[in-house]
Amino acid sequence: MQGPSGTEGRGQGFRKAILVNEHYVVHGVPAIAVPVFFPVEVRVMVGRGAGLGVSVRTATGEDARDAEDADRVEAVRRIMKAIGLSETEKNVRIQCSEDLSGWGGLGSSAGFCVALARALCRALDHPCTDEEINRVAYEGEKVFAANPSGIDNTVATYGRPLWFVRGGTPPWEWIRIDPSPLWLVIGNSGMPSRTRVEVERVARFSEARPGLFAELVRDATRLGQDARLALEGGDGKGLGALMNQGHSMLQRVGVSNERLDEMVAFCRQQGALGAKLTGGGGGGCMLALVDDGSSGEAMVSGLEQLGYRAICVPLADKGDQP
Numbered sequence: 001m002q003g004p005s006g007t008e009g010r011g012q013g014f015r016k017a018i019l020v021n022e023h024y025v026v027h028g029v030p031a032i033a034v035p036v037f038f039p040v041e042v043r044v045m046v047g048r049g050a051g052l053g054v055s056v057r058t059a060t061g062e063d064a065r066d067a068e069d070a071d072r073v074e075a076v077r078r079i080m081k082a083i084g085l086s087e088t089e090k091n092v093r094i095q096c097s098e099d100l101s102g103w104g105g106l107g108s109s110a111g112f113c114v115a116l117a118r119a120l121c122r123a124l125d126h127p128c129t130d131e132e133i134n135r136v137a138y139e140g141e142k143v144f145a146a147n148p149s150g151i152d153n154t155v156a157t158y159g160r161p162l163w164f165v166r167g168g169t170p171p172w173e174w175i176r177i178d179p180s181p182l183w184l185v186i187g188n189s190g191m192p193s194r195t196r197v198e199v200e201r202v203a204r205f206s207e208a209r210p211g212l213f214a215e216l217v218r219d220a221t222r223l224g225q226d227a228r229l230a231l232e233g234g235d236g237k238g239l240g241a242l243m244n245q246g247h248s249m250l251q252r253v254g255v256s257n258e259r260l261d262e263m264v265a266f267c268r269q270q271g272a273l274g275a276k277l278t279g280g281g282g283g284g285c286m287l288a289l290v291d292d293g294s295s296g297e298a299m300v301s302g303l304e305q306l307g308y309r310a311i312c313v314p315l316a317d318k319g320d321q322p
């Protein structure tokens, strides 16, 4: 849209929850992710002149303050470069709907990269396929995740449940989740999840203990395959047990912490089918699988009483099927 100060574009990117095998997916193990339907939103204005400004809209939406995180600004630069847009030739103002740290572990950074790529393409009237958006967003994700597998930007782009194998041909397949009676409780540790730091931690673990890591990779591969069968077969109990096992395997490589473990233990005591950290860990969020919405809501209240923010969302396939 052409306005007095330039051409405007808006975009959205989905958040996600990884059901099994975050981190292991970086090392070629299959992982499963589902979209979480509260997207990240970005608005851009491309005008005459040179310069780049990145800001975050306040909760009231009245004022915007400068985005302070250097990572986000660097991701913006890489995404602009991948799209072929130069900040020395165009004046680009970028406004995000929020801080990215609020719900760490749910793919906010990938959601941001996708939202930005879409907004820029719209502002430039540059037709872009989802495939291109995904490719461009991956360039931005490299800033946040060091060595990203590509799972986060793929879910953020397509908004569908998927089975993802890094290096696979193709790297992902859609997973069909028939109308599911399952729900996810997402508990927020209140601590940031720095994916890059945690991915590097796991890389150091794999170098320090190659034998053990190879065993964990083998177990995680089997776990991913079993989890897919359980999910597609509507076996919530089986999937929950595999999520519990997945959490132990993430603890082994050092990416959980006391707050995540406390929420996981609480949800299991309250009858969750399974519970685990989700995403990069080290902070961020935890995921519990429940088989009805009302017990999910009760779990949310319990987590809030312990001092955590929490939400309950359906594990539903809302995206179009190919």
Ligand code: MEV
Residues within 6 Å of the ligand: 018, 021, 022, 023, 024, 025, 026, 105, 107, 145, 147, 148, 149, 150, 151, 152, 195, 199, 278, 279, 280
């Ligand atoms: C982060 O959401 C998921 C990780 O496996 C990193 C990646 O796959 O790029 C930790």
